[in-house]
Amino acid sequence: MGEHNTDDDMSDLKADGPNSDQIEYWNGDTGDKWVDAQEKLDPVLEPAGLVVMDKVGVRPGETVIDIGCGCGATSLELAQRVGPMGRLLGVDISIPMLRRAGERAAALGLAHTAFINADASNYRFEAGAADLVFSRYGVMFFTNRVEAFANIRKGLKDDGRLGFICWQPLDKNEWVLLPRDVALRHVPAPEPMDPLAPGPFAFSDPDRVRGILGEAGFQDIAIDSHEPFMSNPGTLDEVTNFLTYFGPASRLIADADDATKKAVENEVREAIAPRHDGKGVALKAAMWIVTARA
Numbered sequence: 603m604g605e606h607n608t609d610d611d612m613s614d615l616k617a618d619g620p621n622s623d624q625i626e627y628w629n630g631d632t633g634d635k636w637v638d639a640q641e642k643l644d645p646v647l648e649p650a651g652l653v654v655m656d657k658v659g660v661r662p663g664e665t666v667i668d669i670g671c672g673c674g675a676t677s678l679e680l681a682q683r684v685g686p687m688g689r690l691l692g693v694d695i696s697i698p699m700l701r702r703a704g705e706r707a708a709a710l711g712l713a714h715t716a717f718i719n720a721d722a723s724n725y726r727f728e729a730g731a732a733d734l735v736f737s738r739y740g741v742m743f744f745t746n747r748v749e750a751f752a753n754i755r756k757g758l759k760d761d762g763r764l765g766f767i768c769w770q771p772l773d774k775n776e777w778v779l780l781p782r783d784v785a786l787r788h789v790p791a792p793e794p795m796d797p798l799a800p801g802p803f804a805f806s807d808p809d810r811v812r813g814i815l816g817e818a819g820f821q822d823i824a825i826d827s828h829e830p831f832m833s834n835p836g837t838l839d840e841v842t843n844f845l846t847y848f849g850p851a852s853r854l855i856a857d858a859d860d861a862t863k864k865a866v867e868n869e870v871r872e873a874i875a876p877r878h879d880g881k882g883v884a885l886k887a888a889m890w891i892v893t894a895r896a
């Protein structure tokens with residue numbers, strides 16, 4: 603269903619694509635960070651992806667597209683669910699993350715799995731071929747949102763399903779709010795940003811998501827709240843490192859001196875210490891589970 607082109611030069615995507623900033627971002631330090639932390643991230647993110655898969659249904663023999671598949675955790679799970687008679691296509695703009703995904707699929711012998719380095723907003727998907735388009739936190743980064751979803755829809759069969767998960771607002775996600783608030787006690791607040799600009803929280807307003815999907819031609823749009831405690835396994839130090847390694851806190855302290863970084867880590871550690879149960883720390887999270895039909 604698609605070719606493996608992860609070793610291609612990125613220049614075409616960068617030169618004329620609408621999402622060139624994101625292509626640069628996910629091929630720079632951020633992509634490398636996700637690859638380095640993949641083994642730690644997988645268990646933290648896994649439950650939410652499984653909730654979407656169970657809700658939307660993934661059947662043996664189906665053709666599934668995983669948008670923004672990253673290091674491939676969900677692609678591997680989807681490939682196993684559709685089985686060898688099905689097909690799985692992982693799409694991402696990040697070459698380092700796609701490489702990891704490809705290596706993992708090869709190690710598991712998942713021959714019915716392909717990964718492509720492409721911008722899902724304008725990639726020419728095989729028209730009307732997919733039963734399901736899935737994404738775990740991979741569809742909030744388009745600048746051209748309606749066009750992107752209209753393009754993705756073209757890859758679905760007439761009655762094809764869409765199922766993805768995205769974040770509710772930052773202030774409902776303690777796992778990013780807590781370290782961010784600690785960081786803001788040590789570094790100046792950044793210039794206010796458009797909260798709906800492409801990024802992890804761009805789909806936090808469900809009415810807006812409904813509008814985008816509707817304009818793109820999707821029907822039967824359902825948006826359900828999912829508000830679990832997100833488990834962060836590991837020692838207190840490991841969880842502290844994790845919480846300051848990703849998200850707004852990490853960006854706030856990226857250019858800070860070592861003493862400031864240490865102070866932020868110490869305060870995060872102090873804040874979560876009473877909640878460490880010997881195995882890890884569970885922090886409140888809030889996501890939207892979005893389903894629709896082509």
Ligand SMILES: C[S@@+](CC[C@H](N)C(=O)[O-])C[C@H]1O[C@@H](n2cnc3c(N)ncnc32)[C@H](O)[C@@H]1O
Pocket residue numbers: 621624628647669670671672673674675676693694695696699720721722723737738739740741743744
């Ligand atoms: C937050 S990460 C999630 C990765 C993966 N789905 C997971 O849950 O581990 C977002 C992913 O979306 C990808 N992405 C962002 N914009 C994209 C686009 N226009 N087309 C395809 N992938 C994109 C990024 O490269 C990144 O891998």
